Amino acid sequence: MTREHAGRIAFVTGSGRGLGRLMAEKIARRGADIVLHDLDFTAPAKYGEAKDLGEVEAQFAEFGVRTTHVTGNIGDAKAVAAMRAHIEETLGPVDILVNCAGGDIGAAGGKPVPNNALDIPLEDVQALVNNNLVGTITVCKEFIIPMRERGSGTVVNIGSVAGHLGVSDGAIYAILKAAVAHYTRCLARELTEHGVRVNCVAPGPAKTARFEATREVDPRRMDSSGKSFDRYAEPEEIADAVAFLTGRDSKFINGQILCVDGGLICWPS
């Protein structure tokens, strides 16, 4: 693997666990200095993936890059500004931004109940809007404006195939991921003259610890042999697509939504 990102600084939100952690690893392997992030210091422990963010950061020593970590709610503009201040003081300005923090996470920290379009409690709607849309926009405002000033940068937003299908379970989450996809297109358009490109990866269901802990999984779709495409994604398959979109092999790809789902959204299930 080439160290094509050597000298760059990458900030992956929600990288204390799950898909974000693997995305950060793939980008670190390409030589970028890494900023890890989570809601709070112990969020990586929630589904048993690590003791805390410090332990995750220590695991990055093997990649031979500089690291730091920040914590805070991505929907809180003051917290996000403090993240940027810390990152610029410790490592420097961010060149690669991956907006991975989010999920079908309601006000109490788990999936909303009920979780459809009409019966979902309003406090869960507000939490979902914060965790998925306002949070992504807040982080983009804070980190992309400096990229625009410097005339360079790469951004990958994490959507979901749920944002491209009509769903009854997780309806508000799906609506917000559709908004993240369209925000990506609008941002890419706005930045065409400024050297910053913006794309979106829309994962299909992927076998993260939270995914497995918060629903009844279909054992037939857990198969990892790679023969069938009718299965849950391996987290690595999502992270590979993100790494591709941060790299020079994708340098003329802009404003796109890349579904990483084995073809799921192409045909009725």
Ligand SMILES: NC(=O)c1ccc[n+]([C@@H]2O[C@H](COP(=O)([O-])OP(=O)(O)OC[C@H]3O[C@@H](n4cnc5c(N)ncnc54)[C@H](O)[C@@H]3O)[C@@H](O)[C@H]2O)c1
């Ligand atoms: N796993 C899947 O099947 C799947 C499918 C499609 C899309 N996604 C998306 O991929 C991303 C990662 O999901 P995952 O499965 O790894 O889940 P995860 O819960 O393991 O990771 C999400 C991370 O985001 C953080 N986070 C959530 N809201 C936050 C907030 N408001 N402020 C700061 N941090 C916050 C969490 O603490 C966690 O570290 C999410 O955006 C999710 O919507 C996941």
